[in-house]
Amino acid sequence: MITVFVLYLLVLMVIVYYSSKRSKTNEDYVIGGKKISGFSLALSERATGESAWLLLGLTGHAYAEGWAAIWVAVGCVLGILFLWYVMATPLQRFAEVTDAMTVPGLLSFRFPGSEKKIGITSSVIIIFFFILYIAAQFSGAGKIFHDTFGIDPFWGMVIGSLLVTVYTMLGGFITVVATDAFQAVLMVITCVVLPIVAFLIYAAHNPGGMDALSLRAETLPKDYSAAGWIFIMNGLSWAFGYTGNLNC
Numbered sequence: 001m002i003t004v005f006v007l008y009l010l011v012l013m014v015i016v017y018y019s020s021k022r023s024k025t026n027e028d029y030v031i032g033g034k035k036i037s038g039f040s041l042a043l044s045e046r047a048t049g050e051s052a053w054l055l056l057g058l059t060g061h062a063y064a065e066g067w068a069a070i071w072v073a074v075g076c077v078l079g080i081l082f083l084w085y086v087m088a089t090p091l092q093r094f095a096e097v098t099d100a101m102t103v104p105g106l107l108s109f110r111f112p113g114s115e116k117k118i119g120i121t122s123s124v125i126i127i128f129f130f131i132l133y134i135a136a137q138f139s140g141a142g143k144i145f146h147d148t149f150g151i152d153p154f155w156g157m158v159i160g161s162l163l164v165t166v167y168t169m170l171g172g173f174i175t176v177v178a179t180d181a182f183q184a185v186l187m188v189i190t191c192v193v194l195p196i197v198a199f200l201i202y203a204a205h206n207p208g209g210m211d212a213l214s215l216r217a218e219t220l221p222k223d224y225s226a227a228g229w230i231f232i233m234n235g236l237s238w239a240f241g242y243t244g245n246l247n248c
């Protein structure tokens with residue numbers, strides 16, 4: 001695991017080195033100019049939006065609750081699709097018209113005469129909620145370092161926060177997108193490819209135990225009472241969290 005982690009850091013350093021060279025202006029540093037492809041932005045946006053809660057939280061929820069966790073996943077996908085196909089394009093066009101490089105700047109142009117109040121209010125809201133969000137990500141990093149290498153969670157959080165801070169300072173948004181895209185690929189391998197490979201290995205070595213792993217329809221909940229529908233809507237309601245998120 002130490003060897004894999006060192007290789008991960010080396011790849012990350014190479015990506016940071018080459019991507020930071022593309023950040024030459026203030027616009028490049030803050031929003032990447034027009035030097036980032038839509039595919040890379042999509043990978044980066046989802047790696048940022050899912051991050052630790054997906055790798056630790058949702059997987060843990062699915063492990064504990066089984067198929068019931070599917071409704072949370074469906075709600076998340078619906079919210080993400082709404083962001084990408086309904087909200088993203090109008091926001092991008094409005095940003096091009098106003099030349100705004102931040103969300104507070106974008107909202108300030110939207111309300112002439114109240115620019116200062118809107119800018120301060122939106123900045124305070126973003127800072128408050130993103131402090132909590134970032135704290136959760138650092139907490140996840142601390143847990144991973146502790147479980148993998150036996151490092152105290154506090155120092156795991158320190159290491160994780162230093163890595164993120166350093167590569168963000170070196171190249172700004174372009175560097176962040178490049179490293180996020182790389183980590184998004186790792187997340188896909190971890191969450192999609194690895195379980196399929198593990199399942200195939202298990203099936204090859206335990207042909208008699210496949211009944212316990214078969215994806216039969218009867219494993220899904222069949223409770224269509226009011227409580228059942230509330231449970232389903234509770235999972236789908238995760239979509240609303242994404243529709244209120246402007247980081248697309």
